[in-house]
Amino acid sequence: MDRGRFILGLLTFVTIGMMIGALFQLAFIRRLEESSDNFNWANDNEAHILRLGYVKPEVISWSPRIIVFHNFLSMEECDYLKAIARPRLQISTVVDAKTGKGIKSDVRTSSGMFLNSEERKYPIIQAIEKRIAVYSQIPSENGELIQVLRYEKEQYYKPHHDYFSDAFNLKRGGQRIATMLMYLSDNVEGGETYFPMAGEGQCSCGGKTVKGMSVKPSKGGAVLFWSMGPDGSTDPRSIHGGCEVLKGEKWSATKWMRERATS
Known part of the structure; x- marks a missing residue:
């Protein structure tokens, strides 16, 4: 016992x-x-600028080449870009293939503005620009000025290519290689970024089920896609659009990158 x-x-x-x-x-x-x-990392400014440990890349397509970067921007950076843009928003335009100039069109119904060269020197903007350059592997001097856009209810951008088909726009920096599209707002219904020639399945676009792939707006997230293929030719499969916003406001910031320096 x-x-x-x-x-x-x-x-x-x-x-x-x-x-x-x-x-x-x-x-x-x-x-x-x-x-x-x-x-x-606590005292590493480079790591802070690149948001190491926060940014999560996810390849969603190889043809066309598309990478989603989760947590690419901080919430403060998103709000900062919106605050700069809000007082200067104007009706968005599209590039006229004949003249290379911006014209109003029902293809694109958003409002937007471009940061200027002085704002590009601001520390927060420089940090975002450097992050884009590192993750895209395209020098920052090859990038155009950041454009901030707002899509309200029922606004959209019909499928289009970012590369140019006119000689006028190719003079400054050559062809557009890639686009970094950053999302600045949450609580948006619809407003997906739509790639009709990506994947073989179906996706949601403005409340409709369509063929292709789409990326839902998420504040701080970004999507990087290439307008040119690895062989250096323009990629027709990179066609994309902004789906109709059903509820809320969709804010985004776009950075187009060229073959050469833009200035």
Whole structure:
């Protein structure tokens, strides 16, 4: 009887010891993970600018080439871009293939504005520009000025290509290579970025089910897609559009990147 109690007590002691040991081990592993996440980053300005540990890339298509970057912008950066843009919004235009100039069109019903060259020097804008350059692997000097857009209910941008078909726009920096589209608002119904020639399945676009792939707006997220293929030719499969907004406001910021420096 005494021996049975002894064995039972010993087993209880060992079991409790193992549980305590496991808890200590989990706590130790957690500390290692936390220290790894912050290793040399707390005072690393480069890591802060690139949002290392926050940005999560996700390849959704290789033809056309499309990468979604989750958490690309901070919430403060999103609000900052909206605040700069709001007082200067004007009806958006499209490029006229014959003249290369911007004209109003029912193809695009949003309102927008471009940051100017002085605003490009602001520290927050420079940080965003550098992040775009690093993740796209295209020098920042090859980029056009950032455009901020607002789509209200029932507004949209019909499917189109970002590359140029006119000689006028090719003079400054050559052809557009890629586009970084950044989302600045949440709580939007509809307003997806739609790629009709990506994938072989179906997706949602402005409340309709259509062929292709779409990316739902998510504040701080971004989508990078290439207008030119690896062989250097324009990619017709890069056709894309902004689906109709059904509810709320969709804010976005676009950065187009060229073959050469734009200035």
